[in-house]
Amino acid sequence: MYAPPVQRLITELGKLPGIGQRTAQRLAFHILRSDTEDATALADAIREVKERIGLCQVCFNLADSERCRICTDERRDATLICVVEEPGDVIPIERTHEYRGRYHVLGGALSPIDGVDPEDLKIAELYARVEAGGVREVVLATNPTTTGEATALHIAAALRERSPDVTVTRLASGLPVGADLEYADEVTLGKALAGRRAL
Numbered sequence: 001m002y003a004p005p006v007q008r009l010i011t012e013l014g015k016l017p018g019i020g021q022r023t024a025q026r027l028a029f030h031i032l033r034s035d036t037e038d039a040t041a042l043a044d045a046i047r048e049v050k051e052r053i054g055l056c057q058v059c060f061n062l063a064d065s066e067r068c069r070i071c072t073d074e075r076r077d078a079t080l081i082c083v084v085e086e087p088g089d090v091i092p093i094e095r096t097h098e099y100r101g102r103y104h105v106l107g108g109a110l111s112p113i114d115g116v117d118p119e120d121l122k123i124a125e126l127y128a129r130v131e132a133g134g135v136r137e138v139v140l141a142t143n144p145t146t147t148g149e150a151t152a153l154h155i156a157a158a159l160r161e162r163s164p165d166v167t168v169t170r171l172a173s174g175l176p177v178g179a180d181l182e183y184a185d186e187v188t189l190g191k192a193l194a195g196r197r198a199l
């Protein structure tokens, strides 16, 4: 129906989350109509993010060098580690301005049905960080979903055994159950952080 390069663009755009066939077509035609400069800027931005952004070697958040900005910021409390599922979950927590500690990004949640086991996530790396010492509290801020809760319980049980001196807390209830942290508003998330409870 379309020339192969146009079809290829539609196919690639259609792979993005939330983009159906119709939206992919609309976006493709928008790109075709736009200035060469704008279209090239989009292509370059995609290429650059893939070339320059990797994962922080300490917390596995997105980083443009070996360590992310939060891990290299000496003002951030290194005795406090907030565990989240995805790099995208760091942003809503940062927006609350309630949290001044560091992070640990797991890269997902445990889900045996989907074949996601502890070794598929950065869980061993978390235990190693905590066991290295200097950590006072681990805040489990995985999503309030079935898999997020299961992940929090799994990690809490392991930390109790490995590092009994470390306090393990979970975000207070009040977050919409089944929703992703990413979509929580700042006020609700801020309250959930402030009211976190021991697990």
Ligand SMILES: [Zn+2]
Pocket (backbone or CB within 6 Å): 056, 057, 058, 059, 060, 061, 067, 068, 069, 070, 071, 072
């Ligand atoms: Zn980091």
